[in-house]
Amino acid sequence: MKLKRLIILAVVPLLAAMGPKPEGDADGHRPYVRGEVPAARDGAPAPGGPLTGAAAQALTVLPASEADPAEFLWQARPVVIFADTAADPAFIRQLADLQADPAPLLARDVVVVTDTDPAAASPWRRQLRPEGFSLVLLDKDGQVKQRKPAPWSVREISRAIDKFPLRRREIGRAAVP
Template sequence: MKPLYILVLSAFLPFAVAAQEAPAVPAFAPLNAAEVTLAEFLWLKRPIVVFADSAADPAFITQMEMLAVDPAALELRDVVVVTDTDPAAKTEWRLKLRPRGFSLVLLDKDGEPELRKPLPWDLREITRAIDKFPLRRQEVLQQQPAGR
């Protein structure tokens, strides 16, 4: 009977090792607006653009902390975070979106602004807003069609 236990336990050993490995958690890596263009993300990603007049702006710091809470939720929705804290740089993002002071702008994959906020927004509110975008709804339906 003892050899049977050893055989059964050895059969499940690879599963135990795999279960102990921590799942890969995506890193939160915001991109600088001066280094990327909107065209790079067109139809591929949903940019969330966080504007401020300075990186020391309390609203900017709060917003970045809120976005860093759950990078997996952003990755699930194909979100990329772009930051612009230098008004003098006149980046493509600033010229297109024309922010004043702190501003949070959610764009869809087609490059069009869907939502603008003058104050920091919680990650839960952001993901709920993205889930209401027409393109996001279409993606969810394609991934999980009814009747399956």
């Protein structure tokens, strides 16, 4: 018990000395901030700013054309849903399942990215190379952790995320006072 307290007292000042996170890179891209509506690519401010109240409980779903994979690095876990068309029944079912119960996904910092246009060749599609319907789970470090050719329930996605090494560390840190 005393050792834990000693470690915490030594680590907290070190973390505070690191300073705040950078606001963005030279291209003007700001990192993803949990609960914030991403700004339009033309530099316009984000409509509405940070989310509050009931809107904060809504799952962030972004089209692949508006989301850059680098935005989410170390900030969120992208769940990328690919389909050849927006009318794909598996795509529709997957989105409905995710939006029906967003709380477990929000607790795990999940952002949903959708890509239904193979011809557009988005960075997501070039990087992940899906075929037809595909669900891809990425961790905060940007690495692909799971690929599924069929829709998954929120429970299955949550359980898969809880097995990621970074998530296990987050859970461990949450228990430290």
